[in-house]
Amino acid sequence: MMTQQPCIRIRGLKKSFGNRTILNGIDLDIPAGASTVIIGGSGNGKSLMLRCILGLIEPDEGIIEIDGEDILRASTKRRDALLRRIGMLFQNAALFDSMSVMENILFGLKAKRHGRTALPHRTELEQEAFHLLAQVGLGPNVAPLNPAELSGGMQKRVGLARALAGQPDILFFDEPTTGLDPIMSAVIDGLISDCVTQRGSTALTITHDMTSARRIGDHAAMLYGGKIIWQGPASDLMNSGNPIVDQFTHGRREGPITTTMTDQPAIGG
Template sequence: MTQQPRIRIRGLKKSFGSKVVLDGVDLDVETGTSMVIIGGSGTGKSVLLRCILGLIEPDAGTIEIDGVDVLRAKPHHQHQIRQNIGMLFQNAALFDSMSVLDNVMFGLRAKRRAQSKPLLRSEMQPEALTLLSQVGLDEAVGTLSPSELSGGMQKRVGLARAIAGHPNILFFDEPTTGLDPIMGAVIDGLIADCVSHLGSTAIAITHDMASAQRIGNRAAMLYQGKLIWQGQASELMHSGNPIVDQFTHGRREGPIKTEHPL
């Protein structure tokens, strides 16, 4: 018997006014797979993630997580399912009013609250420090505020918060944006290690082709509202699809015309 995908999307549509962003997206992400979605600015990559997260309501289609259509499930069931999702936002989205350690414990606290297993600060702190160590940060960083950190360190803290509570699913929104190539490779390595260690299913969106191949074992391209190609991430640079090839090689000439992002 074939195992059902961890995430199964069919016919997903979303428009903003006259602008069609998602036009019948179909996607299967198998359990334990790290899927990377590429595409130009304004092609709907972030909108797709936000639909799965429940931050945006699609116009049509289904989103199944572990066989449950989350768009039609009861609100409390939707909440339970999405509590098993960790998210690393493009700009890390740390809380400026909290210390680094409190930011990580926020992720732990939210997870424990969903499980009706509240923990005291003294109980969460050792786990939060362990999470920081897993992303290469020492205990002293925990006392700092996000504004005192470099961009790469902020990404690491965001990753530590995302993996708090061992989520079944992890999302990464442009994880290397704003980082130099070396730090980008470091973050990608940490993401790959964390996904492997947790056994989580992951979806990442990125413009960075080197990052896409370091993070993902599967890849797909979103163009004109549809996923026009899917395959192994290692095949991204020689897919044989003219649209994918133009995008991945950054060629000015080809089937992709200049688009106006949202």
């Protein structure tokens, strides 16, 4: 029986800053059309791993494959084509403060089309932007507002609308529920789940929120000490049988995780 090729395959991924090693041989498979969550303490390299996949930071060693193609060794043109398949929702939504909600989404629409096809008329792009806002539960009255006029939850939803602008089949979420109340966290989690179940997207989320991780995740993994130390069904997160995972997921002060590890500066999250 043949095993389905993972959408993203990572092997031996390493990255150091000076004499400090953050990623020390990451091995991870991200299944296609499913939701994978990565947990781990601050400073363990979760966000850094995403940045390496996105090409924002060059790793020291390793393999990163998308559908079997190593993006680290592909030509610039081919790498760009593969990375255009990824939509990203950053932790703070990363909206442009000087642009309205509409302009932020139009930026996403134009960026994904750059160099591929002629841009449609602005009116057509605006209609597409309104459709994206509707997909994340926001009305057209939000379009002329600036990000500073939005609540944290609304900013996250606008960020997700912009991430969806290029119709990506791979979506990355960096701490999507941080700073949100429980109800808004559930809203964001529902939108992430919809991306997988309704759009067929492959989702990779890094989070500290165990409720969110179990709610949106099909698969889960924990990053600790520069390596993936546990992988399994997200439903097993609270009963993993791994003492490090159990201490983290239950928030216990005593256990194998020391404050020396969790109190490190958060280089790469």
